[in-house]
Amino acid sequence: MPKYFIVLVTLLALFLSACSTKEVYKPKKISGKWRAYAPMESEIVDRSSNVALLENHKVLTKNGELNVTIAKNQRILSLSDGWVLSSSIDGNLTLTSENNSSLKEMFQLKNTIASASVKGDMLAVLFANDTIALYDIPSKSLLFKAQSGSSIASDMRIVNPYFMRGLVIFATLDGKVIIVSTQMKKELRTVLVSSADYFNNIIDLNLFDNKIIASTDTKMLSLTKKEIRQKYEIRNIAYGKKDIFITTKQGEVIALTPDLQVISKIKFPFAHFLGLIEKGENLYVLEKEGYLIIINKKTFDYKVKKVDIDDGFVFTGKNLFYVDDKEVLIP
Numbered sequence: 001m002p003k004y005f006i007v008l009v010t011l012l013a014l015f016l017s018a019c020s021t022k023e024v025y026k027p028k029k030i031s032g033k034w035r036a037y038a039p040m041e042s043e044i045v046d047r048s049s050n051v052a053l054l055e056n057h058k059v060l061t062k063n064g065e066l067n068v069t070i071a072k073n074q075r076i077l078s079l080s081d082g083w084v085l086s087s088s089i090d091g092n093l094t095l096t097s098e099n100n101s102s103l104k105e106m107f108q109l110k111n112t113i114a115s116a117s118v119k120g121d122m123l124a125v126l127f128a129n130d131t132i133a134l135y136d137i138p139s140k141s142l143l144f145k146a147q148s149g150s151s152i153a154s155d156m157r158i159v160n161p162y163f164m165r166g167l168v169i170f171a172t173l174d175g176k177v178i179i180v181s182t183q184m185k186k187e188l189r190t191v192l193v194s195s196a197d198y199f200n201n202i203i204d205l206n207l208f209d210n211k212i213i214a215s216t217d218t219k220m221l222s223l224t225k226k227e228i229r230q231k232y233e234i235r236n237i238a239y240g241k242k243d244i245f246i247t248t249k250q251g252e253v254i255a256l257t258p259d260l261q262v263i264s265k266i267k268f269p270f271a272h273f274l275g276l277i278e279k280g281e282n283l284y285v286l287e288k289e290g291y292l293i294i295i296n297k298k299t300f301d302y303k304v305k306k307v308d309i310d311d312g313f314v315f316t317g318k319n320l321f322y323v324d325d326k327e328v329l330i331p
Contacts, residue, residue, distance in 0.1 A: 024289050025251065025271035027304040034292050034305040036329035041065075043325035044313035048115070049159050049204075051079040052315040052322065059084050059098075062317040068101045070094075078160045080117040087113040093125070095137070105137055114154070114173060117161040122182060124161035124168045132161075132170045132178060134185065144185040149174035155217050157203035164207055171202030177214050177223065191227060194219040204237045209258035213244065220246075222260050230260045236276035236316075238283070240297065245283055247273040253285060253295060264300045268293065274323075275316040277330055284330050286314065286321050292328070 042054040052060040053076040059066040061079050070076060070086045074094060077085040083095040083105075091111045095118065097103035112128035122143070123135040134144040149172065159171035167188070170178040175194040180187050194200055194216040204215040212223040215234050222228040233249040243263060244256040251271035255263040272288035278297070285293040290309055295302040312324025321328040 023270045025268055025287055025291065027291060029304065030306050031303040032305060034307040036331055038327040038329060040322065040325045040327060044315055044322060046076055047313055047315045048076055048078055049157065051076055052313065060315065060322060066098055068096050068098060077113065077116050080160065081119050083118045085116045107135065107140060115158050115160040117163060119163035126161060126170055126172065130173045134168065134180065144180060146187055148172040148176055148178060154201040155199045155203055159202045159205045162205050169205065169212065171205045171214060173201040175200040175202065175216050177202065177212065191221065191223055193221040203234065206239060208239055208244065211258050220260055222258060228260050235273045238276045238278040240278050245276065245278055247276050247285060253283065255297065266300050266302065274314045275321045277316060277319065279319060279330055286328065
């Protein structure tokens with residue numbers, strides 16, 4: 001028998017053995033079953049940072065389903081300033097009014113689009129080649145364009161451009177935050193969040209406590225006049241009134257200040273978190289093996305409920321988790 005065949009069989013056996021013995025989260029105590037559910041008419045087939053696409057090509061937002069249908073050759077990008085944005089792989093971008101689906105704006109941009117947002121008559125686009133651009137919607141004219149860098153591979157959690165007070169903040173695929181003036185059509189500042197070689201795109205961007213909070217898969221940035229960075233392998237992020245809450249790939253749930261200082265932390269060994277909701281006094285954390293972990297935000301005491309979910313896309317809405325074709329309600 002050839003030696004290379006023996007080596008191949010040995011490696012395959014080791015791989016299958018590792019897969020079969022993979023550890024999963026097992027709570028020490030389960031406080032009953034979660035009973036707040038609702039069915040969905042269609043299952044989730046795609047998602048972006050603030051919107052999802054159903055199998056029937058209707059649009060699902062954090063507040064529920066819209067009466068908007070996306071073309072079968074397009075993927076969903078965002079819900080922004082009253083528009084649903086979708087695009088084809090060759091750069092045909094469609095803006096559909098969320099209140100009147102017959103009202104549309106069309107752009108032929110000729111390159112694959114990673115994310116896009118709208119504010120008034122201005123369209124901000126991040127292309128898959130990490131080019132950023134601004135367009136005037138009525139005239140379809142190009143207002144600004146710049147190349148950020150290059151990205152070998154990206155996390156699917158791609159962030160849409162963020163408009164704020166005469167600025168647009170682009171969250172790039174190579175781990176940067178680029179601030180552009182919408183009046184001067186000029187780049188004002190570029191800040192590096194992370195310099196990892198792979199999966200280094202910004203996965204979350206928010207304005208919180210007068211700070212820009214940006215995160216990649218491996219690092220968080222709090223930006224004002226100074227730059228504060230912390231290393232976290234992030235799965236989910238939620239924002240309270242004063243604190244930031246994250247879950248990590250190591251099974252941690254952490255409360256942070258806007259300056260990224262740790263307030264509280266708890267670890268659930270081998271947990272794989274699917275979603276995080278901050279509501280009232282609690283955090284609600286959905287776990288892959290079928291558990292809902294309810295954590296008090298002040299004490300970090302917790303209880304675990306068994307939840308009935310199947311494998312599939314997970315999209316976090318306002319006070320509920322959409323899981324495949326089911327709603328897990330947080331009353």
